[in-house]
Amino acid sequence: MLASPALGSPAQGLPTQKVEASRCRALREQRDSLATEAMTAELTLVRQVRERICAPLTRQAELANANQAPPLPGAGEPATDYQALLHCRQQAEQVLKASHPLLYRNRLGFIYYTPTGASLARRADGLQGSLLAEACPAWLRGEPEPAGATPR
Numbered sequence: 001m002l003a004s005p006a007l008g009s010p011a012q013g014l015p016t017q018k019v020e021a022s023r024c025r026a027l028r029e030q031r032d033s034l035a036t037e038a039m040t041a042e043l044t045l046v047r048q049v050r051e052r053i054c055a056p057l058t059r060q061a062e063l064a065n066a067n068q069a070p071p072l073p074g075a076g077e078p079a080t081d082y083q084a085l086l087h088c089r090q091q092a093e094q095v096l097k098a099s100h101p102l103l104y105r106n107r108l109g110f111i112y113y114t115p116t117g118a119s120l121a122r123r124a125d126g127l128q129g130s131l132l133a134e135a136c137p138a139w140l141r142g143e144p145e146p147a148g149a150t151p152r
Helices: 010-063 082-099 115-133
Strands: none
Touching: 010 082, 010 115
């Protein structure tokens, strides 16, 4: 039986798979790192805009612990006005759209307004293309396993 050169001989199959898996993991980790840096650049911009629009409400929301029940009125700290916070976030989004050109929309539809974020997101999306071109399995691309697949 002849072995496919892409797959290697049966004796080489396992090491070849390990090398391919290692290459896929490295690409995924690099893509994830770039995507994280891109998102950090955008979140910094969003925080700056929100801070300009509604600083006290923004600080109050950042200090709130999502795992705790909101404080009762009169219990020291005022309860967070989530409706006002939502309005602030909507205003910040409108200000961003009006004051910053859309520089890039990534493969997942996230919008980038900063040159740094856009550049990093483009590079991350390029690596996603490499993951597909390398024929990396879905689980090595960081995608969920198909239903019925054996977990790794």
